[in-house]
Amino acid sequence: MNFLSKTIGFFINLISYISPKLAGKLALSLFSTPFRGKKFNEKESDFLDTAFKEELQHEDLNIMTYRWLGKNKTILLAHGWESNATRWQPLVESLKTQNYNIIALDAPAHGRSGSKKFNAILYSEFINIVSKKFNPDIIIGHSVGGMATVFYQHKYQNTELEKLVLLGAPSNFTGVFNRYVEMMGYNKKVDKQMNEIVLEKYGHLPAYFSAADFTKNIDTSALLIHDERDRIIPYQDAKSFEQNYANAQLITTQGFGHSLNNETIIEYINKYITN
CATH class of the missing domain: 3.40.50.1820 (Alpha/Beta hydrolase fold, catalytic domain)
Known part of the structure; x- marks a missing residue:
């Protein structure tokens, strides 16, 4: 999982040099998308x-x-x-x-x-x-x-x-955010754009929450x-x-x-x- 996370982070970092805003959107979208928790097994159902x-x-x-x-x-x-x-x-x-x-x-x-x-x-x-x-x-x-x-x-x-x-x-929220950034190995461009997208959408930087x-x-x-x-x-x-x-x-x-x-x-x- 760590290798996969760093690999995805590496490619998003590359994108940040071409389009920082796109890189921020991709990083935030990944952060907001759960990959488990949808399906129920027979016992759970x-x-x-x-x-x-x-x-x-x-x-x-x-x-x-x-x-x-x-x-x-x-x-x-x-x-x-x-x-x-x-x-x-x-x-x-x-x-x-x-x-x-x-x-x-x-x-x-x-x-x-x-x-x-x-x-x-x-x-x-x-x-x-x-x-x-x-x-x-x-x-x-x-x-x-x-x-x-x-x-x-x-x-x-x-x-x-x-x-x-x-x-x-x-x-x-800052702690959760920072641990995600560290896990993925995002650069400062991606980190900054993620913060700016949160500010634009919710009217506050992550530190407020x-x-x-x-x-x-x-x-x-x-x-x-x-x-x-x-x-x-x-x-x-x-x-x-x-x-x-x-x-x-x-x-x-x-x-x-x-x-x-x-x-x-x-x-x-x-x-x-x-x-």
Whole structure:
């Protein structure tokens, strides 16, 4: 994968000497295109078939939702990059035993939801549409699903939302961006053009989109869980959240990696949302 990434980066770097803007567009398009998370195997399909499915709309994009009905509080689940709603099966099975009303969605360009491109800003709009429909008391987000959850609550300030759970969430867009640039080996021309395209499209440079900074104006109680050995999102991101998010507590794990998808994590979540 590293060799392939560097090879693609090399060719995009070459293009940057002819057309920096084209090189920036290609690099950003690659950055925004998930290559996994669309297809379901038989076991995953069987799990999703146990849910009530409903499509919602954001502009011209469909949002696929899955519901497991219960009479307890409503919990919304937002998965991460190159994943889909099936990643929540162990947690869903646990929450069902406690009669929670559970909603999961597929992110943009993932699972059965629409869009060819993905980013946390668009994802936050998906979360907004789903939240308007189902009125969650709690949102649990993994990885960039956690970042998108923060973007959502920062923008919309949902006062009905009681708790957030952020699992291995990136604290800022700059770090994600920089790790991508480093992985691909892009030169400064490509890096600069990517930043300028983001500025042109969203009105801000990538540095503005700091989930950790956004939490300064979020009062909603939150649980942060992050593994010290997370190789995808550095543990320092969790510390950034902790330093900025006044109403949050951090649980640090060791040896669970980035997925944070096991019985121990489920126990932490159950204890937090029950109290």
